[in-house]
Amino acid sequence: MHDLAHEFTSRKISPWGGIKFFQQTYERSGTPSMLSSLDLPQPGSNRGYNPVEIVEGFLTSEVLGARRISHMDWLRADEVLREIFKWDKGMASASTLCRFFNKFDLERSDRVFVELQRRWFEQIDVPQRMTIDVESTVITRYGNQELAEIGYNPTRRGRPSHHPLMAFAAEMKMVVNAWQRSGDSADALQADEFIDELFEILNRDRIGLIRMDSGFYSDKIMNLLEGNGNPEKAVDYIVRAKLTSRLLEEVFNVRKWVSDGDVIKGASYGELTYQGSKWKTARKIIVVRTSKEVVKEIQANLFKEEDLFKQYDYKVFVTNVKMSPTVIHHLYNQRGDCENRIKELKYDYGIDGFALQSFGAMEAAFRFVMLAYNLMALFKQIVMVNSAGRRLSTLRFQCIAIGSYLVKSGRNKKLKLAAEGKRRHFLEHFFSNLELLKAQFQFSSA
Template structure:
């Protein structure tokens, strides 16, 4: 087989010509104007980058595949991409480090709830289902806040333990806090819920909150009840809960190998509440979740949920099970948005980059829902292949600079249709609850 000869050209070509879609989309949602109103770090001199430019460049780096700050340097040499976004140049790795290093706890608390509140104000959707979850982010060094805690994949390694609130209807992140790695699941959760409910989503109706057993505390349950919000939360199998489950005898079969029951129970100094118990027969459901609770009943796994809803037993369980989609959101954030790798020495600097990643994720979720209506579940990796990774260059045509995109003739009408959708979009964005 003969190898093709190699030649070089000075022609300025970008591998991300499709990012002109995101440029137009960012224009349409007017997020730059909102960023300019926030308490962002001020420019050090007239020669330094505008904070809005740094943030938008950071998002662009993520959307094009960067998973570390050093990767952002790649785009500094892509002058065609600079022209698409109207920039003379892009920040370097050190610029990002200095910029995020200016964030403090006070600034993070000022900037991000306000930005997220504005973002969700652009969406016409109510009766939200909020899923609260946490994850583990393993760290290779000794960054501030990284500590040894629960780490199921890499035991004994330092980590951070962030807390996140997802909106099920829009597949977006409502709020996110970074926490030290040795933090318990329920630590700071009430304060986190207060910021999410009373600030970020204060203009929205919240119909349901779902969470795993890490958030099963009297403090959290009482707060949600005071807000008069429905909830379904997985229960920790404390000895007194386990004893109540053992005494159940009125099981109802809902399908092969799965039975449900209910009980009314109160912890010491707690409130009497409704609990839904699910029993799965191991032989018939070998891959089912739950815990083996009783030595004299080795053939069953049990799961338990506390709720203030009056729905039938199987409906409660089915409603809770759809919460598993937030695990897919976490997986995508880690795989496609670099959630695990954008890390700095200072804790609040790392949290600032962490929370800006969440905004980048929300913008992309909004884009794929309204610009790609038939592909609204596509991951960022898929979007890069079909929409963004398109060779392009600029050229002068009829005394006007145009972007030339290399695309097969059969796909051009499809791409033109996306451009037309993006150009016609403007807030508010109406989500259907159907």
């Protein structure tokens, strides 16, 4: 047995030298000046921490894998982090961060994050208008947090939860807006207010398409997307429809079906105009019909409604998009990528963590996590170039977890990074790309 001897050193070595990539992205994105201009809670005395530095500490701990406020205390002694971010007092303590977040209520959150997101997306250019995916998810809670209620929870039935709403920009793989909600909220609850706020962040003329699942199948929401009768304010949308008995009856009456297997093998498409019982106007409905693999033998001239269900699967969409049913179906199917964004936010960014008692505090932490996510999305796509699919957990191993220490170089300090060979070349390439990072950020619409 090989027993390797060990001893301790007083040299201040950090395992997180690669956080310099994040810090440079943060600086060059203009985020510090954005934060400085916002209504962030101020310290109660002159000895308090600068609120921007408090946020920086939270963002940094988030990227490094923190899932609880208390995890920040493990990073406070890291001199490399302190020097990289030039924090006068070092990283704020967990108690300081709790006091900071507890000064947020929902009104302050809206003031801060709407302006922050609006300014963030002002500096992003895409060749065409953006595609926005609106989605909800469930975050299970294990304490007595405010508004943690028992509601729909597919993984932990009977457990209290929160039920946040999120909107993603598909082309940039970024979060445009995000709200926490009580766990007993239906999908569409407050969705109209959420979309109104989305339009404050992104002007309607920058949005090419909004996609939503059947939880948002609501006349009120569709009226809002249609500009409430004003065509100049209308935004194209595709919403998965709920198969109500009345709508299903109309679907069964469709006689013209066009076969097209481009999106799904064996699919047939139908189209109709439908007006719900409480709708003020009729809308375009697209029906996708696919044969089930195993069906009972049914005589063609004896079809009944229940027999049609046994033979076919139906997907129904309501839309104002003036394209063919196949194209509309293809556009909606791409919406599935937002599920990957939610998984990444849960597993890599820990949005189910930071379970503060106050709902306002938890909402603030939740929305600051979205800022960390957007900064890393910018780094992946602009600096790493077309690496949007790489998870944060992978990036920590690739380019953040780098042994490092500080040395004096004349009157200045220098960061030494432990890397050689291919890895050094790999990291040098990122530093070169960082030099080119500046607003306006150019994104492909592909």
